Amino acid sequence: MDYQNILDSIHDEMSYRDVKGKVASYIPELAKVDRKKFGMHVYCGDQQHFHFGDSKEKFSIQSISKVFTLAMGMRLMGEDLWDRVDVEPSGDPFNSLTQLEYESGIPRNPFINAGALVISDILVDQLKDPKQELLDFVREITGDDDIHYDETVAASEKSTGYRNIALVNYIKALGNIKCDVEPIVDFYFYQCSLAMSCEQLSKAFMIFANRGRILENDKKILKPKTVKRINALMQTCGFYDEAGEFSFQVGLPGKSGVGGGIVAIHPENYSVAVWSPILNDNGNSELGMKALERFTTLTGVSVF
Numbered sequence: 001m002d003y004q005n006i007l008d009s010i011h012d013e014m015s016y017r018d019v020k021g022k023v024a025s026y027i028p029e030l031a032k033v034d035r036k037k038f039g040m041h042v043y044c045g046d047q048q049h050f051h052f053g054d055s056k057e058k059f060s061i062q063s064i065s066k067v068f069t070l071a072m073g074m075r076l077m078g079e080d081l082w083d084r085v086d087v088e089p090s091g092d093p094f095n096s097l098t099q100l101e102y103e104s105g106i107p108r109n110p111f112i113n114a115g116a117l118v119i120s121d122i123l124v125d126q127l128k129d130p131k132q133e134l135l136d137f138v139r140e141i142t143g144d145d146d147i148h149y150d151e152t153v154a155a156s157e158k159s160t161g162y163r164n165i166a167l168v169n170y171i172k173a174l175g176n177i178k179c180d181v182e183p184i185v186d187f188y189f190y191q192c193s194l195a196m197s198c199e200q201l202s203k204a205f206m207i208f209a210n211r212g213r214i215l216e217n218d219k220k221i222l223k224p225k226t227v228k229r230i231n232a233l234m235q236t237c238g239f240y241d242e243a244g245e246f247s248f249q250v251g252l253p254g255k256s257g258v259g260g261g262i263v264a265i266h267p268e269n270y271s272v273a274v275w276s277p278i279l280n281d282n283g284n285s286e287l288g289m290k291a292l293e294r295f296t297t298l299t300g301v302s303v304f
């Protein structure tokens, strides 16, 4: 497969000028990002990689971090985790509170904010230094120590994070949060502030294309069963109320973030990350989704 040629034609065909959405602004620091940014990176199982544009520039990965924390939560709790979080698509926006009331504080899935906050509670409860351990985990699977939190973004989200704080309080009132609210949201705002490039993200996500093995050294870090579950959740819940549309257009398991990043994988084959900060109404990168639709159309390969 001539991935470079395919990426070059996507780069030639598409531009930020073609999309009308807005850069996220409810986290004030994210509103400062240049809407012209556009990059894409593909990593393959033989360590070859291909890219265009701003694929080596770091951005705020936001909700993409929920895949890393879920992997850590599953390593700690195994199947018991599913007593605390369900595995159904929500069909609601990522930050919605509504389902929690009639579903007794059990979030629909680990990728909406409610579910990710329950996972944060588990990590804060069970790990000595959750921020450091998350950083170590992401650096290990990427084979790259140059990955850091962006403390300005974390502080910016904290300053306007009323919905997430409300979510943790509400879930705690319904009995599904153990720790205090403050350390949970603090950890959550930090995990969302992780700054990574498309190159780093596509490399890290090779563990999900590679049955839990790290690309660089073949070390097995997740069980194949864990990877199967995470990929299934990315397929059904990775794009909130647009999970059906992403499956329909792109046909790969993936995860988005309001920083404008999307990562998707093809099991046994490749991992692809794209970044354009212009979001559609569902909080997913508009150009990123279009670029991935072109990618699976031009390669003729998706999971379906």
Ligand code: GLN
Residues within 6 Å of the ligand: 061, 062, 063, 064, 094, 095, 113, 157, 164, 192, 256, 257, 258, 259, 283
């Ligand atoms: N930190 C963001 C929030 O909680 C993450 C949301 C996202 O990327 N979809 O609102």
